[in-house]
Amino acid sequence: MGLEIENVSKSYGSNLVLDAVNLDVAPGEFVALLGPSGSGKTTLLRIIAGLQFADSGRLLMEGEDITGLEARLRRFGMVFQSYALFEHMSVADNTAFGLKMRPRGRRPSRSEIGERVKTLLDMAEIGHLADRYPSQLSGGQRQRVALARALAIEPRLLLLDEPFSALDTKIRKGLRTALRDLQKRVGISAILVTHDQEEAFEIADRIAVMSEGRIEQFGTAEELVRSPASPFVSEFLEGMANYENQGAGI
Numbered sequence: 001m002g003l004e005i006e007n008v009s010k011s012y013g014s015n016l017v018l019d020a021v022n023l024d025v026a027p028g029e030f031v032a033l034l035g036p037s038g039s040g041k042t043t044l045l046r047i048i049a050g051l052q053f054a055d056s057g058r059l060l061m062e063g064e065d066i067t068g069l070e071a072r073l074r075r076f077g078m079v080f081q082s083y084a085l086f087e088h089m090s091v092a093d094n095t096a097f098g099l100k101m102r103p104r105g106r107r108p109s110r111s112e113i114g115e116r117v118k119t120l121l122d123m124a125e126i127g128h129l130a131d132r133y134p135s136q137l138s139g140g141q142r143q144r145v146a147l148a149r150a151l152a153i154e155p156r157l158l159l160l161d162e163p164f165s166a167l168d169t170k171i172r173k174g175l176r177t178a179l180r181d182l183q184k185r186v187g188i189s190a191i192l193v194t195h196d197q198e199e200a201f202e203i204a205d206r207i208a209v210m211s212e213g214r215i216e217q218f219g220t221a222e223e224l225v226r227s228p229a230s231p232f233v234s235e236f237l238e239g240m241a242n243y244e245n246q247g248a249g250i
């Protein structure tokens with residue numbers, strides 16, 4: 001069942017930013033929202049997160065209507081480009097934060113929290129950094145902490161908005177693999193916003209190509225390349241490939 005997005009529209013004044021968007025994400029599936037700047041990717045992700053609300057349409061998570069549910073009640077994990085870690089807390093404490101904040105009845109014991117944090121940090125390959133502070137980490141390591149922290153609360157869905165775009169090429173590639181492995185091992189559904197075709201193709205099971213507030217095509221990388229649904233999709237993918245071949249990209 002996963003996440004179902006039905007006819008979601010959103011305008012800012014007279015600017016229609018999302019135009020009756022439909023999308024479904026299966027349990028355990030990794031979906032990328034790929035498109036040029038201004039196509040509505042971030043707005044759609046923020047609506048899924050509950051940080052913004054659609055003007056019309058519905059969102060269902062595991063069959064539950066979450067359209068009007070506030071963000072903190074959705075149990076979604078989030079990682080953004082500049083994810084603010086708590087600078088005065090160690091990596092382990094940052095990761096444990098969401099669990100420690102739970103009301104007493106739903107809070108795991110100290111030792112359970114410790115175990116879960118250790119497992120996640122090991123899975124994110126930063127177990128050896130548990131006692132460090134964010135200021136002592138590289139950008140890539142910080143994003144690994146952000147990822148472990150987002151997953152610690154056992155979210156129903158993982159939302160990622162250009163999480164690696166501030167990092168350099170080599171580190172980004174390593175993180176893509178780490179993200180993909182972690183997501184599959186945890187078995188969670190995930191949605192990644194990116195304008196980077198290589199990133200989308202490498203990580204996602206299916207890719208939604210967006211343009212001007214609409215999903216032009218939703219399919220696997222192979223489907224998009226083999227049978228693009230519109231001139232926009234073929235031109236967009238071609239443009240990206242040329243850009244990369246010239247050595248200008250990624």
Ligand SMILES: Nc1ncnc2c1ncn2[C@@H]1O[C@H](COP(=O)(O)OP(=O)(O)OP(=O)(O)O)[C@@H](O)[C@H]1O
Binds near residue numbers: 039
């Ligand atoms: N708070 C806002 N108020 C007014 N217009 C907005 C607001 N947020 C976004 N927009 C507009 O909505 C459109 C879609 O923006 P959005 O950030 O969703 O696109 P995007 O595909 O994520 O782009 P980018 O890759 O540059 O982040 C843009 O035209 C943008 O200017």
